Amino acid sequence: MTSSEDQPTVEGDEAPPPAPAPLLELRDGLPPVTADDAGLAGVAARLGAGTGPIAIDAERASGYRYSARAYLVQLRREGSGTSLVDPIDLSDVRPLAEALSGPEWILHAATQDLPCLRELGLAPTSLFDTELAGRLLGYPRVGLATLVEEITGFRLRKEHSAVDWSTRPLPTPWLEYAALDVEVLVELRDALDDQLEAAGKSGWARQEFEHLCSFEAPGPKAEPWRRTSGLHRVRGRRSLAAVRALWHARDDIAAERDVTPGRILPDSALVEAASALPRERNALLALPGFKGRGAARYAATWVEALKEARELPEDELPLATARYDGPPPPRAWADRDPVAAARLAQARAAVQELAASLDLPVENLLTPDYLRRVLWQPPADGAAAELARLGARAWQVELAAPLLDEAIAAHPPA
Template sequence: MAEAAQYTVIDTAEGLAAACAALAAGSGPVAVDVERASGFRYSQRAYLVQVNRRDAGVFLFDPPALKDLSPLQAAIGDVEWVLHAASQDLPSLRELDLLPPEIFDTELAARLLGWERVGLAAVVEATIGVVLKKEHSAADWSTRPLPQAWLEYAALDVEHLIDVRDELVLALEEAGKSEFAAQEFEATRIREQKPPRTDPWRRLSGLHTLRGRRNLAIARQLWLAREEYAMQQDVSPGRLVPDRALVAAIAAAPASKSELASLKDFNGRASRSQLDRWWNAIVAGRESADLPQERVPSDTLPPPRAWVDRNPEADARLKQARPAVEERAEQLHMPTENLLTPEMLRRVAWAPPAPADALSIGEALRGLGAREWQIEQTAQLIADAFVRSVQAGDEGPEPA
């Protein structure tokens, strides 16, 4: 049996320079992947960057130790980068000033091809017949030193990716979807991160069970206190005190710090060691003159089931357009959400442009972020469906 390869993490300037020289001399696109410590650390920073290129090999870089990865950008910054689920890794790469000039996303390609299983292991097996083990995907990649088994797992994430990319290129060409894919890849590459939420504390799980603006003020203070401490410690907030524990403490309304400490449901690794912090937050929330509104303005559309009462014309439009888009997705052998997201369709159905013809609907979809190929495939379908919705309304209900 062949001996398993041994991998070394590059964590010195000398090692970085040698690896970058090899990568620059390689051929073709580069495969890139990132390992984070989601659920363990506060940030989404990269704790390992894996790169593979033909005629160069696989290299594993340690961003926290290296700090400056500009030599890597210089070595591979002028060729296509192959990633799997690129939207997950690009933000972490941007933090390191690693910016691809163009990308190929193997997961997105598999989706456009209509494959049912699009995880990395499934796509690798379907394209080149190699079976990957995925036992370390949820590991704490901030661990140092990294175990050799983890490094082997990380290396395999990029070792076969270029071969997979080549097979997918052929499959996309055969399906007539190469241009679809090119537009999707570029949209993913240049997509800007969403701006921070105005009230991120409102995402506290279980917040909806609390009643009253005073309780919301306490929830806000507890969330802010936990966020501040999590940032200081570089630990995922939920590992300090889970959301459910914060909500339980608010619902219990403890009268004193000792009563808070005695709450069984107020748990977590920092629930007692930082008791003063949490009690001070509760007091600050109880004394705050700035009480949050229970309902905040939002541009979120109501759920479609409520449309028939809230906006019956929009309901009729959606009920005609949605099956038409679903049918076209079926014809193209891809998930409906990859042809056009449900949110985009709901937006144009709720408030269609005037006139609601294919040209105007295309402009509306473009403003919502739809790609040109999506507009070409759906704008006329949607316009025709909207016409049918009006005709159905004019005919009125059938007589009993």
Template sequence: MTDATPEAAEPKTYSVIETRDEFLKAVALIAAGEGPVAVDAERASGYRYSQRAYLIQVFRRGAGTFLFDPPAIGVMTELNEAIRELEWVFHAASQDLDCLKEVGLVPQRIFDTELGARLAGLPRVGLGTVVETLLGIHLAKEHSAADWSTRPLPASWLLYAALDVELLPDLRDAVASLLEEQGKTEIAAQEFADVLTRPARPSSRGEGWRRLSGVHSVRGGRNLAVAKALWEARDAYAREIDTAPGRLVPDSSLVAAAKALPSSKKELAGIKEFVGRASRTELSRWWAAIETGLASEELPTLRVPGGDSVPPPKAWADRNPDADERLKLVRPRIVDLAEELQLPVENLLTPDTLRRVSWSPPEPLSAEALADSLASHGARRWQIEATVQIIHQAFVEAAQSASERDNAAS
């Protein structure tokens, strides 16, 4: 086994491209390379409010490895023009596409080694594990949670970042071979194309206060109004200073304050659970938010009213017995099919899609109508072809069972 950690041999050294002149020279070299282009991006999640890329790594055979500083370079449309028609190789592309788009990098065709490994049935699909399994190389991952907004970036971080892309073309070939052996090349192609066409991840802002860790334990509309106001105040301040909200005041502190409903700034400061590096330096800010929540005339509820979600399956027996019967019949058959195809069941058909079509199947029921329904919920062609007959048969059996029960009851 080859060791790709810095300790294994004299480590390479890398520099970060920060100027437009250096950037354009790199673009020319990349354009003259061979084969697909490997791309990765490093953000500062957990440290910064934004999800922008603070380092973008590019590798192409015959060209080399290039580490770009997006905040310094700005929009990178020249690079996009040079590589747009090529296959871009990622590991977990969905994590990087949004931040790459911010600087003008928009692939037309991708190969995702993480998703490909998942489709090939590998039990663990993290980059380090897949590289070790398929290439026999140990890849150190000690800087995966680093603050990539740090400047200057340490040499060991740059080595880590470079290895992430230098191995991707070889990994892409190994994963592609697995997929071809298993007859899944076309399946993977459809999945990769779907990653590119998915809408951008919705922002967690707006109603994000509902996802406060521990907010489910807050009782009462007034308490929830305070939780909401505190979350909004923290979010606005975090955006202003580009800091991850949880680094200012953790969720647990906001929840503790919302439960306590302090009657004064002094009482707020006395809550022992109200901690965090900005809990006291910005005490007036948090107290103003609490006053806003206490004075609010619109008291929120924890659950979002309306929406297109279906109830949790445990409630189906009472609320929709026919749907309950359909889901109980079809779900184990989909699990069995996934095992037969050596696919994670969620990649064969998402649980949400199966629940939705079970809750409200098309009427009149037919395989063709079910196929259309599955497609409307985002199922790809290969998923529909693999599952529609199984789903149709299970739903027909469920309807027959319901009819027999009704006849027996009458």
């Protein structure tokens, strides 16, 4: 048989596109959804009888619900198959927690799923994060579907990734999509682990995974309303106060109804109302973009929030910029401390060069915030000690601290 590489090329002809990778299919068919305590005991028993690590995924209703709770948990282990657990009406997850305590968990993008799993009472004793492994290996795209296709040769269905998982009953195609997300996680983990070993990065990965086992989602920011999209268009502290008042009013409604805030009122409407500061309902609802059921249904709430902002004493108005407990933004360093700016430029370049030589994203080699904190006010006991205090892992400290010390020595503080 003649290969395609041996075929003569005819000028003007284009090579046919490569055949798409085959779709991944469920090996054991779609399992039933477990939604009661008796069924959960069976799931726990099957997992306990299996061998090796346990692949885990969770589905949330991001973009639909205020809460970040898990609405479906998928699990797979060799010898026990795949299980789908609806946690909403479960009264006791201890049997599942006991079955999951001990074996390694395999997750993709663990920081996304660990908070909602912990909320259920499920926590890992050890884990392997396939997304983070892909980053450490220098894969340019580390989404689950991309890694699965590149490493296993199969395509994942992703058409249901943004659906409302709080829907009940969950449609069969959605459940098939969810089950497929853990179908090959064990194989993916083993392949990535081999690659980490071959690249000399397995020790780095173990430290990262150990760190993730204690991961907890960061608490709410001091001024979360400052993340309002379009806030840069708001002028004046009084109008900023209006954004703040409207944001908190909307957030209270969203929390009570368990609906994502943007479905009550979009950020653009908050900015329009805060800029115009209307005094009565009709003027408010006449604003561009101030439309929809949330705008009219809660009009009295919005008017009251704006009244509160208008009457606020000057000394209680928010500052024009947010307070920050760390160093100033890098763009301000040259004006505020040119020597520190020179330190930062040297260290940044060195860290970026080292990351490239190691085929690592620079943020995985060293968290940018750590870099800035060390260099703005260099510690007396050296960069290594300060990086460790901030939370850098030992492998990161070993690689990055000498570069930061060199920059500090070249540009010492006054």
